[in-house]
Amino acid sequence: MSEGAQVSEGSEVSVAAEAGRIAVRKTYKLYVGGAFPRSESGRTFEVTDHAGGFWANAALASRKDARDAVVAARKAFPGWSGRTAYNRGQVLYRVAEVLEGRRAQFAAEVRLATGVCRDEALAEVDAAVDRWVWYAGWADKIAQVRGGVNPVAGPFANFSVPEPSGVAAVLAPRDSALLGLVSVLAPAIVGGGTCVLVASARYPLPAITLAEVLATSDLPGGVVNVLTGQVAEVAPWLASHMDVNAIDVTGAPGGLADDLAVAAAGSNLKRVLRLPPVAWTADPGVDRMFGYLETKTIWHPMGL
Amino acid sequence: MDVTSSDSALRGFLHGLPGVDEVGARARAEELARRSVKADAKRLALDLAISMIDLTTLEGQDTPGKVQAMCAKARQPGYGAPPVAAVCVYPDLVPLCVAAVKGSPVRVASVATAFPSGRAALDVKLADVKSAVAAGADEIDMVIDRGAFLSGRYLAVSEEVAAVKAACGDAHLKVILETGELGTLDGVRRASWLAMLSGADFIKTSTGKVAPAATLPVTLVMLEAVRDFARFDGGRRVGVKAAGGIRTAKDAFRYLVLVNEVAGEEWLDPRYFRLGASSLLNDLLMQRVRMEAGRYSGPDYMTVD
Numbered sequence: 001m002s003e004g005a006q007v008s009e010g011s012e013v014s015v016a017a018e019a020g021r022i023a024v025r026k027t028y029k030l031y032v033g034g035a036f037p038r039s040e041s042g043r044t045f046e047v048t049d050h051a052g053g054f055w056a057n058a059a060l061a062s063r064k065d066a067r068d069a070v071v072a073a074r075k076a077f078p079g080w081s082g083r084t085a086y087n088r089g090q091v092l093y094r095v096a097e098v099l100e101g102r103r104a105q106f107a108a109e110v111r112l113a114t115g116v117c118r119d120e121a122l123a124e125v126d127a128a129v130d131r132w133v134w135y136a137g138w139a140d141k142i143a144q145v146r147g148g149v150n151p152v153a154g155p156f157a158n159f160s161v162p163e164p165s166g167v168a169a170v171l172a173p174r175d176s177a178l179l180g181l182v183s184v185l186a187p188a189i190v191g192g193g194t195c196v197l198v199a200s201a202r203y204p205l206p207a208i209t210l211a212e213v214l215a216t217s218d219l220p221g222g223v224v225n226v227l228t229g230q231v232a233e234v235a236p237w238l239a240s241h242m243d244v245n246a247i248d249v250t251g252a253p254g255g256l257a258d259d260l261a262v263a264a265a266g267s268n269l270k271r272v273l274r275l276p277p278v279a280w281t282a283d284p285g286v287d288r289m290f291g292y293l294e295t296k297t298i299w300h301p302m303g304l
Numbered sequence: 305m306d307v308t309s310s311d312s313a314l315r316g317f318l319h320g321l322p323g324v325d326e327v328g329a330r331a332r333a334e335e336l337a338r339r340s341v342k343a344d345a346k347r348l349a350l351d352l353a354i355s356m357i358d359l360t361t362l363e364g365q366d367t368p369g370k371v372q373a374m375c376a377k378a379r380q381p382g383y384g385a386p387p388v389a390a391v392c393v394y395p396d397l398v399p400l401c402v403a404a405v406k407g408s409p410v411r412v413a414s415v416a417t418a419f420p421s422g423r424a425a426l427d428v429k430l431a432d433v434k435s436a437v438a439a440g441a442d443e444i445d446m447v448i449d450r451g452a453f454l455s456g457r458y459l460a461v462s463e464e465v466a467a468v469k470a471a472c473g474d475a476h477l478k479v480i481l482e483t484g485e486l487g488t489l490d491g492v493r494r495a496s497w498l499a500m501l502s503g504a505d506f507i508k509t510s511t512g513k514v515a516p517a518a519t520l521p522v523t524l525v526m527l528e529a530v531r532d533f534a535r536f537d538g539g540r541r542v543g544v545k546a547a548g549g550i551r552t553a554k555d556a557f558r559y560l561v562l563v564n565e566v567a568g569e570e571w572l573d574p575r576y577f578r579l580g581a582s583s584l585l586n587d588l589l590m591q592r593v594r595m596e597a598g599r600y601s602g603p604d605y606m607t608v609d
Contacts, residue, residue, distance in 0.1 A: 067600055070600070070602075074602070074603070237599070237600065240598075240599035240600070241599060241600040241602070242599065242600060242601045242602040242604070242605055243600065243601070243602025243603065243604065244602075263599075267599055268602075
């Protein structure tokens with residue numbers, strides 16, 4: 001490939017060339033179990049910027065990468081869900097801190113991916129950080145809002161507490177490079193669940209950069225696993241996987257969402273999140289976050 | 305000449321074995337580990353691996369209930385899988401296992417000889433073996449005296465293995481080398497030959513109580529030893545058992561490839577190759593379910609053992 005001709009402005013190659021240095025190019029890999037492995041299949045695909053120029057190669061995840069990611073997510077589940085809600089909130093807030101520290105990098109990637117102007121890109125990054133902080137604040141409030149003490153006609157203390165469903169498969173939205181990604185990812189883990197995120201095929205690189213943020217901010221490895229590649233290739237395997245407990249089909253293209261919902265129901269009755277399309281800048285509401293929770297109700301006998 | 309006739313003859317023989325190219329062995333094991341087993345071959349490999357398992361529980365906390373459940377699973381792993389080769393337990397649980405696997409092809413193996421350290425007087429070890437055999441064990445997994453081996457008292461080790469072999473009667477003898485304590489692959493090769501010369505029916509990598517347990521390079525050296533021994537000793541085929549740390553179907557396949565490529569196809573048989581494992585069986589079953597149902601299964605659908 002004649003890189004010189006195809007490389008876009010703003011990429012590492014052209015920046016380094018201007019400064020007279022050898023380019024330090026980044027290999028975008030997957031994020032599984034806290035590590036950044038290449039695809040088990042060894043495949044990659046070309047990611048282009050908004051103008052169609054070569055940006056980078058990203059790993060093209062296979063079904064076996066999806067399988068490994070589910071194993072990693074399952075392994076991380078007891079630890080993450082077992083933490084106190086307060087501690088989860090702290091860890092998620094830390095993610096927002098690190099995200100904020102990489103503001104310029106994310107803005108550059110959003111620009112390159114979508115072609116928006118600098119101010120718009122910065123506004124999207126800021127909105128993403130704010131969104132993450134908003135969800136971090138929810139961590140130790142979910143139980144009060146979603147749970148409760150129930151009145152019953154009998155000598156029992158009866159209360160309901162929300163519990164995470166387990167491992168979720170999250171298909172990131174196709175129409176947003178960063179804000180939409182953050183808006184589907186944070187609610188999947190704030191309640192104590194773990195997840196396998198399938199990045200949008202159009203904007204995979206911000207998802208991997210976000211994984212770098214997660215890897216360096218006290219979030220235990222395996223709580224979030226990021227796959228890049230073709231959603232239509234890996235999503236059916238996740239939808240039918242007996243060890244996946246929920247699926248968010250937001251990023252499923254065309255008729256695939258229907259197939260995924262059928263596969264999810266036909267295997268182990270996964271919780272399927274199929275929320276109406278929203279503007280990612282709007283108030284996210286609590287549906288997405290509560291969709292990953294189940295209610296445990298406890299009847300505790302009381303002495304008379 | 306009988307090389308086990310004296311300490312000096314034995315030392316001369318064992319130290320006369322060619323040294324192991326450690327880097328080469330690692331490279332060969334690594335290269336073979338990259339072979340992939342797919343589709344129909346994978347289906348066959350899964351069932352072969354299951355039929356080679358010595359389903360093992362060697363914990364202080366073993367209860368009769370747990371062992372009984374394990375025996376039931378050994379007879380019928382479920383999902384259409386064949387029974388495993390054997391169950392492997394401590395000697396006091398042998399009578400329970402014998403009753404639980406009666407009428408099935410599953411054999412009962414018992415560890416003995418002051419497992420896992422092997423630190424006891426010979427008569428205590430022999431009593432341990434005899435009680436397990438009397439209780440109905442089909443196979444005895446003994447440990448060698450690593451202290452004697454490492455200090456060069458090869459004849460002592462050899463005599464002990466021979467005495468245990470005599471005490472076994474009809475039971476098959478597996479000799480555990482505990483390769484994680486032998487230091488070098490040269491040591492593994494010598495211990496393998498020492499055990500085979502002294503009457504072992506099987507040589508086994510490890511107790512599972514010492515890290516590292518079974519590794520591919522170690523198993524490679526042991527497979528070479530049984531292959532060469534068969535040529536040396538008029539075709540007597542000794543088996544190999546890899547035990548400890550083999551948890552996934554992928555790991556198991558690597559061992560099967562190794563057996564096929566190093567020892568040869570004749571060793572791809574539960575009579576000559578075993579996998580000592582506990583959690584491996586569930587992973588093999590999950591893979592089996594994946595191939596049958598076309599979707600991934602999960603640990604929620606497997607027994608907790």
